[in-house]
Amino acid sequence: MDKATSVDVEMTKEPSSDTSSVWGGIDLGGTKIEAVVIDTAGAVLGHARHPTPGDGSVADVVQAMYGTLREATHAAGVTPQRLAGVGVGAPGSVDANKGTLSHVSNVGQGWKEPYPVAADLGDLVEGKVALGNDVQVAVAAEYRLGAGRPYRSVLGVWWGTGVGGGLVLNGVPWRGRGAAGEVGHVVVKPGGARCGCGRRGCMEAYAGRAAMERRARKAVRRGEKTMLFELMHKKGRPRLTSSIWSKALADEDTLATWLIDRAVRMLGAGLASAINLLDVEAVILGGGLGTRLGPDYAKHIHEAMRPHIFVPERQPPVLVAELGELAGAIGAALLGQPPMK
């Protein structure tokens, strides 16, 4: 059984003549596992979704991934053994070369030490498994098949619980030493708000949904009024979800509007910094909040970037991701595909 492989090669946007091969992709998330089967052109032939085993061991998680993939292959009318390759997009710290995943806090029981997820899953699917960062693979999918189609170089920003990111530079996913794309940890205010990562002043400390919720709870303790937590209780949710934020904005809730406006301002500064450094052609906005708030907020973010862009006549568009909840699984499946020219 092969180790996971990571190949940084140019991704083609041309359809291939090989139409017989199919690939599997798995998006491992904290609450759910999505699996797809795609053909060479990236079309989804089958799809399945399962909840992530809440308190499962790593072995349980791998079994659940396999089960979800098997369902997706069934939906596509093939067997797991027919897959030319399987890719996995995962959170935490991914070592794509070793096929291991470590520092995972939100999946199953969580685990810190590197675990050979690619090898374990590879035993079940009888084939090669490639492992990648969940946001990086979603951005690669958007580059090839979604909002990034017209461009060669894009920055993806995944606005959700945290703020993740991914880069494609001249057709090649840029991973640096493995951790590139952490646009959420661009410093927008030295010595500023405490971030979930433990540092201060990161963009995520202002724009991440978890950070905004912490800030909202603090405001309520201080006696500020908001409908955010009423909506949460009414919907029976333990957290302020993207749809709750969206509803509160629509109803012009003062605190929600203030927090989201501040998030947009900080996203503008941080993303403009990234553009000044990299001069890529476009920004793709994904993630739970990004896709929920949609084109209106993509426009607000662009307006917040504008005063900071160094070459003002070449404003990069800010586009909403097009592949929705399947971007991660499709991007994972693309990981398994061999380099094409």
Next chain:
Amino acid sequence: MDKATSVDVEMTKEPSSDTSSVWGGIDLGGTKIEAVVIDTAGAVLGHARHPTPGDGSVADVVQAMYGTLREATHAAGVTPQRLAGVGVGAPGSVDANKGTLSHVSNVGQGWKEPYPVAADLGDLVEGKVALGNDVQVAVAAEYRLGAGRPYRSVLGVWWGTGVGGGLVLNGVPWRGRGAAGEVGHVVVKPGGARCGCGRRGCMEAYAGRAAMERRARKAVRRGEKTMLFELMHKKGRPRLTSSIWSKALADEDTLATWLIDRAVRMLGAGLASAINLLDVEAVILGGGLGTRLGPDYAKHIHEAMRPHIFVPERQPPVLVAELGELAGAIGAALLGQPPMK
């Protein structure tokens, strides 16, 4: 006569077997023009320097570039016609594909409209001229022949009058749509100090020598004490040069120390943001102030980055540029070299 060409290919670090070809490089600056002749391995065979014609037209500037290059070829024992290619590193807005230079404010009389510098110079040297951004080519030279030798991916930060930058990613200079590397215009404080570029809160607005001088003059008008301007008058300089800042720091001048400490803090935040985004292996510190303040300040900058680095166990070293004042001219000469594998 050929148009200027820009070829983004992997730069080799291996010595070539071709030892007969020589290349010319010109670094066009606001006060001086440096020219070198190098061999295939990048060794400097000849060098010349001339002041930039203070109020000259573009044609005068091109003539002065040619004169300086001719002297460098003479020193190397060859004729300009023997050069396999000539590269020019220039400030302002470079269109490498068209070989034009526009928006130049500090060279000769300056000019705004695109001027075909590469074609004009090409007529004189009877050969191919490649045009590149002055900081980007200096960073490429440091990557290949200087402090960046051990690495595949580096961020160069040129700390001088302004704060420029350049990127080499996996052996390839990264220029984006032509303006990548503007690390000086990473936003470190939204709504903060006014920058020379007209925007607010850029790293350069705190760390650039020109910005620090403006801030020092303001402090003096408010009655603060400093030796900075006495040193300037004593040395007969119209501006606070890097050596004046260095002397004031050595003498523990309060204002100079406060301004430089603030600059270091902002460089730390901005460079850490760039590392979190790109995860390159090393930072190379060049420019007038960077090379003058040297390893001690490279260390201070690294310490200022440390609290913001997302993967703390993989701190990129901050290294002082090694090629000194010739980095730009050598990097320009490398521009002229054909792709090598």
